[in-house]
Amino acid sequence: MKYQTQKIALAYFAVALALFAVQVLIGLVMGFVYVVPTFLSDLVPFNILRMLHSNSLIVWLLLGFFGAAYYLLPEESEREIHSEKLAYLQLGILVLGTLGVVVTYLFNLFEGNFLLGKEGREFLEQPRWVKAGIVVAALIFLFNVSMTVLKGRKTAITNILLLGLWGLALLFLFAFYNPSNLALDKMYWWYVVHLWVEGTWELVMASILAFLMLKLTGVDREVVEKWLYVIVAAALFSGILGTGHHYYWIGTPGYWQWIGSIFSSLEVIPFFAMMAFAFVMVWKGRRDHPNKAALLWALGCATLAFFGAGVWGFLHTLHGVNYYTHGTQITAAHGHLAFYGAYVCLNLAIITYAMPHLLGRDPYNQVLNMASFWLMSSGVVFMTFVLTFAGTVQTHLQRVMGEEYMAVQDQLAVFFWMRFGAGIAVVLGALLFIYAVFVPRREVIEPGISQPAE
Amino acid sequence: MSDLLDELPGEPMMWVLIVSELLVFGAGLAALSAMRLTDPAGFAEAQAHLHRAGAALNTVVLVTSGCLAALAVRAAQSGREGRKRVLLVGAMALGVVFLVIKGQEYAAKSAQGIDWETHPFFTFYYLLTGFHAAHVAAGIVLLGLVAVLRDPRATETGAAFWHMVDLVWVLLFPVVYLIR
Numbered sequence: 001m002k003y004q005t006q007k008i009a010l011a012y013f014a015v016a017l018a019l020f021a022v023q024v025l026i027g028l029v030m031g032f033v034y035v036v037p038t039f040l041s042d043l044v045p046f047n048i049l050r051m052l053h054s055n056s057l058i059v060w061l062l063l064g065f066f067g068a069a070y071y072l073l074p075e076e077s078e079r080e081i082h083s084e085k086l087a088y089l090q091l092g093i094l095v096l097g098t099l100g101v102v103v104t105y106l107f108n109l110f111e112g113n114f115l116l117g118k119e120g121r122e123f124l125e126q127p128r129w130v131k132a133g134i135v136v137a138a139l140i141f142l143f144n145v146s147m148t149v150l151k152g153r154k155t156a157i158t159n160i161l162l163l164g165l166w167g168l169a170l171l172f173l174f175a176f177y178n179p180s181n182l183a184l185d186k187m188y189w190w191y192v193v194h195l196w197v198e199g200t201w202e203l204v205m206a207s208i209l210a211f212l213m214l215k216l217t218g219v220d221r222e223v224v225e226k227w228l229y230v231i232v233a234a235a236l237f238s239g240i241l242g243t244g245h246h247y248y249w250i251g252t253p254g255y256w257q258w259i260g261s262i263f264s265s266l267e268v269i270p271f272f273a274m275m276a277f278a279f280v281m282v283w284k285g286r287r288d289h290p291n292k293a294a295l296l297w298a299l300g301c302a303t304l305a306f307f308g309a310g311v312w313g314f315l316h317t318l319h320g321v322n323y324y325t326h327g328t329q330i331t332a333a334h335g336h337l338a339f340y341g342a343y344v345c346l347n348l349a350i351i352t353y354a355m356p357h358l359l360g361r362d363p364y365n366q367v368l369n370m371a372s373f374w375l376m377s378s379g380v381v382f383m384t385f386v387l388t389f390a391g392t393v394q395t396h397l398q399r400v401m402g403e404e405y406m407a408v409q410d411q412l413a414v415f416f417w418m419r420f421g422a423g424i425a426v427v428l429g430a431l432l433f434i435y436a437v438f439v440p441r442r443e444v445i446e447p448g449i450s451q452p453a454e
Numbered sequence: 455m456s457d458l459l460d461e462l463p464g465e466p467m468m469w470v471l472i473v474s475e476l477l478v479f480g481a482g483l484a485a486l487s488a489m490r491l492t493d494p495a496g497f498a499e500a501q502a503h504l505h506r507a508g509a510a511l512n513t514v515v516l517v518t519s520g521c522l523a524a525l526a527v528r529a530a531q532s533g534r535e536g537r538k539r540v541l542l543v544g545a546m547a548l549g550v551v552f553l554v555i556k557g558q559e560y561a562a563k564s565a566q567g568i569d570w571e572t573h574p575f576f577t578f579y580y581l582l583t584g585f586h587a588a589h590v591a592a593g594i595v596l597l598g599l600v601a602v603l604r605d606p607r608a609t610e611t612g613a614a615f616w617h618m619v620d621l622v623w624v625l626l627f628p629v630v631y632l633i634r
Contacts, residue, residue: 226459230470237474255570255577262481266474 001357003074005081010358011091012067013351017434019060019098020344024423024430026053031423034416044106051105051118051125057339058123059098064347065204066090069145069161071354072211077152082144090140097133101126121185123193124175131175138169156225157207157214160232164203171195183251190246197343198242198267198309202235205305205346209274212298212353217285227277231270238266248319249326257319264317271310271342278302291356293369297349300377304341312337312384324399329412330391337384340377348373348433355437367444368436376429383422390415463527464611472618475589479582479622483629486578493574498634500575503568505559509631512555513623516590519548520620523597523613530609538609542601545616549594556587582626586619593619 001007030049033039040049070087074080081087101118103109104127110116118125126134142165149158174191210228214221244260278299289295312334316325325331356363390412397408459466490497526541563569563576570577593616600612 226466229467230459233467233470234474237471253570255581258482258485258577258581262478262485265481266477269474 001360003080005084005087006071006074006354007358008081008084008087009067009071009354011088012063012070013354013358015091015095016060016063016067016347017351017437019056019063020430021434023053023056023060024427026056028420028423028427031416031420035413035420048105048108052102054123055101055105055125056098059094061339061343061347063091063094064351065165065201065208066141068204068208068347068350068354069141069165071350071358072208073145073148073152073158073161076155076158076211077149079148079152082147082151086140086144090137090144093133093137093140097126097130097137100133101130104130119178121175121178121189124189126175128176131172134172135169138172142166142169155221156228157210160203160210160228161207163232164200164207167200167203168196171200186250187247187252190243194243194246195240197338198239199236201343202239202270203232205301205342206231206235206270206274208346208350209278209298209302212294212349213278213281213285215353216287216289216291216295216298217281218287218289219281219285223284224281227273227281231273231277234266234273235270238263238269242267245317245319245322248322261318261320265314267317268306268310268314271306275302275306291353291363291366293363293366293373294349294353296370296373297345297352300373301341301345301349304337304345304377304381306341308334308337308339308341308384312388315388325391325395328391328394328398329387329415330395333384333387333391336380336387340380345377351437361441364443365436365440368432368440372429372433372436374429375432376426379422379425379429383419383426386415386418386422390419462614464607464614468611468614472614475618475622479586479625482578482582482585483625486575486582486629487633489574489578494634496573497575500573500579501631501634503563503566504579504631505562506631508555508559509627512552513627515548515552515555516620516623519545519552520617522548523616527606527609527613530606533606535604539601542597542609542612546594546597546601549590549597549616552590553587553594556583556590579630582630586622586626589619589622 026049029040030046030053033041033046033049037046070081104116104118105125108118110127111118113127115128118127124131145165146162149162171192174188177188179185179188206228210224213219214224240263241259242264244256245264247256247260279302282295282299316322316330316334352369393415394408394412397403397411398405459469462469522541522545526538526545529535529538529541568576570580593612596612596615600608603609
């Protein structure tokens, strides 16, 4: 660790990973509710569990991004973070808001209250006071990192990262605008939801991946930057009007079906480019970086993002297909692999890379960390396959044959049991990862004799 | 990949944009052609409302404008700034003429009560020609910008975009207006 303030990242990563554990545990409970629907139904209904599952995911990914920014910006701009105090204040506000959200959801406090009660919009359910807190925290963050970058060296990586983070924060403001017309409500809602995950977050992803490739493979910065600009251009070109693939059936004009189909089909390209980028850099790179686990996560991220976001997204993005598959388990399959591949793996990659520096240890426990990669990834991939089959059967029975929703759900039970099994693997993998980055101080397996001495 | 990009004239990122644009318009034209197969008679009837002579005239206007832009690149490369500017202003003026003719076409459609929803053909008609017209407008601004800049690479970049706008129109014209 070259700069003292990089240490801020440790606190962010710790809170992020704690929430990650909460998120996957709640996911596992939900997987069980799918097969035994009465489980916990009086205590914590499924819709509350789902809010907690999706909201904790989003919050921990964001905390990971913030942590990553605090970690890589000093190295890139070659100076300390502007204010350490502000960074911890920002984390404090976010933790307070998160706790407030959890308590409000669980006990359904202040229902209907303008300021304190939860708002009913999916993913944006947070009470208004929490939303305001998020904005304050975002402003503090943007001020802090922008001051750091402005005074320091400017690189393509910092530029793209800041562009992504600024865009992310500004788009969140649409969370406050909630027109009573349901079609308009949904239209603006996607400005946050879609333009985050298929716009600004992709910029954050590309820049963090570029940073990791730069460090892990030792390829020239110039080469990395050229790829970065191409990827970002492709992401914005396809992603912005790609929002149209959410406007097929919400009451917006029919031309969105073609705009959405065409532009969102092209969203595969930046994900393919990121995968190609990661592998080409590793092939070209001469550096034999000891942190093999970080490299595994980075390559896994690019690959699974291409399949989860790119291929599985394309599966149901054309409006002729989506007419039948909309809101079935196909969506769930895509959602799980896309978020896991693109953003979970990305965060775990930068955490795996940064932790040895933050804790002042050598790259350690590659074996446990890598095992957690394979366990977690196999779990999510298996879950994706199972849900895809479930969605295909569901689409046919429900949308083609016209059977009742609940009657169809009963016939999907075998898939939901397998998904529950996959969930156990994911939870074990996540816990193993957390253990592997925090606890052991020595490598589990000594490097073999066949490896040349350094 | 990065070496290949460097060999192209102008700013490499412009070529990323050009390829992306061609993919979008190509996909749009392919979708139009595919939809036409489902209702050939309806599409032909709808297409009969288009003003082919105006579109043909617009083709001449835009290709001539592209020619002026190409000559401007040569002028820029040989350092004749004044000639470059005159040629670029000429190219921009023809771009404006294109938009005026296009605007009259839209006004005539509107007077006949034709809009997006009248027939699937018109959804494609408005999407494709509308997106294209927006690119013509953007191209005019871009040519104005590179006319001011003294860098021949900038003129190459602007002209590359303008030729893409040209190329897209030359593809749109037969598929939207002529083929039945």
